[in-house]
Amino acid sequence: QVQVVESGGGVVQPGTSLKLSCAASGFTFSKYNIHWVRQTPDKGLEWVALIYYDGNEKHYADSVKGRFTVSRDNSKNTLYLQMSSLRVDDTAMYYCTDFDFWGQGTLVTVSS
Amino acid sequence: DVVMTQSPLSLPVTLGQPASISCRSSQSLVNRDGNTYLDWFQQRPGQSPRRLIYQVSNRDSGVPDRFSGSGSGTDFTLKISRVEAEDVGVYYCMQGTHWPPWTFGQGTKVEIK
Numbered sequence: 001q002v003q004v005v006e007s008g009g010g011v012v013q014p015g016t017s018l019k020l021s022c023a024a025s026g027f028t029f030s031k032y033n034i035h036w037v038r039q040t041p042d043k044g045l046e047w048v049a050l051i052y053y054d055g056n057e058k059h060y061a062d063s064v065k066g067r068f069t070v071s072r073d074n075s076k077n078t079l080y081l082q083m084s085s086l087r088v089d090d091t092a093m094y095y096c097t098d099f100d101f102w103g104q105g106t107l108v109t110v111s112s
Numbered sequence: 113d114v115v116m117t118q119s120p121l122s123l124p125v126t127l128g129q130p131a132s133i134s135c136r137s138s139q140s141l142v143n144r145d146g147n148t149y150l151d152w153f154q155q156r157p158g159q160s161p162r163r164l165i166y167q168v169s170n171r172d173s174g175v176p177d178r179f180s181g182s183g184s185g186t187d188f189t190l191k192i193s194r195v196e197a198e199d200v201g202v203y204y205c206m207q208g209t210h211w212p213p214w215t216f217g218q219g220t221k222v223e224i225k
Binding site: 035039044045046047050059060061062095097099100102103104105 | 151153160161162163166172204206208211212213214215216217218219
């Protein structure tokens with residue numbers, strides 16, 4: 001069955017970096033455009049980034065542009081989100097999704 | 113960016129009774145291709161979001177037929193014909209017409225009276 005599993009979250013200090021992964025199975029990963037979406041109790045659901053199926057086109061929310069980089073390795077069926085210059089307001093649960101399927105999320109906490 | 117506004121934000125309902133959630137967009141969601149990219153998601157307590165409805169009125173696989181979506185332009189509605197206990201959670205609308213970014217409503221919390 002279709003499954004995506006996010007990992008890599010944790011507690012980090014402001015200004016540092018973190019890399020999230022999303023491992024996919026049960027479908028032809030290389031044919032899907034995939035998003036990162038984050039969720040906080042205060043702001044609700046917020047779209048973060050999109051990467052096209054072949055990795056050749058990417059889009060970012062203004063709030064993360066220049067700090068976050070989305071990438072993928074279709075040979076490994078894995079999506080990544082490299083986050084740098086992290087801020088307290090990046091604290092959230094991060095999901096990879098094509099809006100049809102969602103993972104369980106990985107929690108990122110940015111705190112001093 | 114397109115702003116999505118849901119109402120009400122909290123919806124107490126009686127089991128077996130209908131429920132309705134409104135979602136309004138700050139501009140028309142009719143795409144150049146003629147389609148309207150408005151989705152509805154359910155998030156049960158402690159779970160990830162799950163899409164219920166795509167393109168206004170199409171139910172995803174496995175979604176009970178008591179859920180229905182309707183609307184056009186800037187005005188959309190999610191209806192639950194008879195609320196069941198498993199429907200408790202937060203419901204979100206999302207537009208995918210004017211992207212980036214994809215934008216979500218604030219969420220409507222459905223609870224049992």
